[in-house]
Amino acid sequence: MTDPTNDPEARPVADHDESLQHTHGPYYGDFGGRFVPEALIAALDELDVEYRRAVADPEFRAELDRLQREYTGRPSPLTEVPRFAEHAGGVRVFLKREDLNHTGSHKINNVLGQALLVKRMGKRRVIAETGAGQHGVATATAAALLDLECVVYMGEEDTERQALNVARMRLLGATVVPVKLGSRTLKDAINEALRDWVANVDDTHYLLGTVTGPHPFPEMVREFHKVIGQEAREQVLDRAGRLPDVVVACVGGGSNALGIFNAFLDDDVRLLGLEAGGDGVDTGRHSARFSGGAPGVLHGARSYLLQDEDGQTLPSHSVSAGLDYPSVSPIHAWLHDTGRAEYRPVTDAEAMEAFRLLCRTEGIIPAIESAHALAGALVVGRELAASGKDDAVVLVNLSGRGDKDVATAARWFDVVDEQDIAKAATTEGSSL
């Protein structure tokens, strides 16, 4: 009998073993699937087969491990933050420092995995979508490293808001295409990337940046990010002498959250995902798919979705561009419906308060996305302390660093004159 772990084709596709960590697509409960044009199905089938072969191939794994170690800087450290934790009911808070990865966020984990896969498949061009620019920068970085042509689609509104990340991608040799149709944000960048892919699928891979989209993307992107939780689980066991009580992460598409949740799915550990509550879920200006959306299909997968009564996608809102997306991973939708993970909204104001607090108490400037997770940690820490568990351990995924958000934060806290920001950005931009 062949060992199923060594024979990728023998592995079940729509079934799973007892561990929740290895659940295979295309469906996760009622969610997932492949709601895409027929023209893409052959490429998705090829990707599925090649991805399974690659992750079962020791040579591929060794090369990815080497890049993670020598290029990304893995393992990322675990930092205990006692001064911050004083504001979280006095529980112990540990940060998984994905912000210290090369390119400044967890995004590089998935990008390197997929880019190596692209080389293996013999394709020479990658396309990607980006909102704030983090995934675009990571993709442009991997494309430079592995000699791939790179085109990044970015909503025109986002190219204006994130001009420095546009410059960064161009310095790395990528072509950045501003998307002028629709709402001119991340959702429309994905639409345009899908249109490009349909037309150029022969030589092009769509390097999707999160755990959503058509099968096998959710499963594959989870695979490349699960290292976050694997490392963090060992690090917490080593430092705290036990598993954490709660693991906390922000959820846009959901890649950093799934990356850290996955290793804990079979443990008796609470998993808490924080969505962007924007101005507040009751205002309608938010990105809270679980508390403000309903199941539907967008960008290839069935999941929770912000939509109107006609099934038209509703615009999302958040101070954080990386969480500003109207749908969410089908794997999170499944974890939500099964109750294995819980999801709560965090408003812009709550996230920015947590942002300020981490800066002042620990000397770490987080990405505003990650600040949503920090806000969740403050709340859940106080709840735990109030219920008598003041020795609780809370693990937070600090998914990215805040350099890209300095202008937004400076404006929010009114610490710099508006004109000075504009001038500084222009000067910095031209000197690049």
Place this chain on the structure above:
Amino acid sequence: MSGATGTTRTADTGFTAGRTGARLAELRAEGRGALVGYLPVGYPTVERSIEAARTMVEAGADVIEIGVPYTDPVMDGPTVQRAVEAALEGGTRVRDVFRLVSAVADLGVPALVMTYWNPVLRYGPDAFARDLAQAGGAGLITPDLIPDEADAWLAASDAHDLDRVFLVAPSSTPERLAATSAASRGFVYAASTMGVTGERTTLGGGAERLVAATRDAGAEHVCVGLGISTGAQAAEVGRFADGVIVGSALVRTLLDDAPFAQQLEALSGLTAQLADGVRSARSGA
């Protein structure tokens, strides 16, 4: 309404011809393919999209494909995107499609609705099928729904006796061509090239090969869309396909700043040119 006859099934392949299929069979007997013309409902307004559809029928369109405006049309190029965006901004609702369907059906022409899946999912696939059948619609064309994901739609279209037009592409494997042909009713929509909707100067030989392969895989009727914009192209495709599907080129006649009457004239002229192309395709010329 000779087009709206019942369902016929070809026993050996499992492929079934619904109401659109019956019309295509009639036209085949006449020695020509069909001109399938696309317009989104609600552009420039619901009333005017009804007038535009009527104009296309009068100028020679054999089947009308009515688009449901959607916020995220990933299979559409800039021309159709601009029109559906304007339709949505103008307040077009999904249910408005049934008014246009009804107007087209009254003219004795099969009315197929082209829609992305989420609006139907939200409406409820069975409720949508019921209301579409009640309006006299022939069925649905579903650009982002493959048969593998279509259980709810297969059941609803059976229950309400509607066509279901799935797409095949140059990248489709023989296995998928067979499965898609078996699941389709009315015709199979062959995408002429890899890409989204929009006008193209050359079509290449891929479309003819794809039509042949789809027929070999069991499809009774195969219509070709994507990129066709001129009478000459319609004639070229009409030679080997059961139908020639034109969208962006027709929509473009309504996108400029000219008065609506003038736009209708342009729409009528282009439709007639395309209809001539389809009619001349197999005349031995």
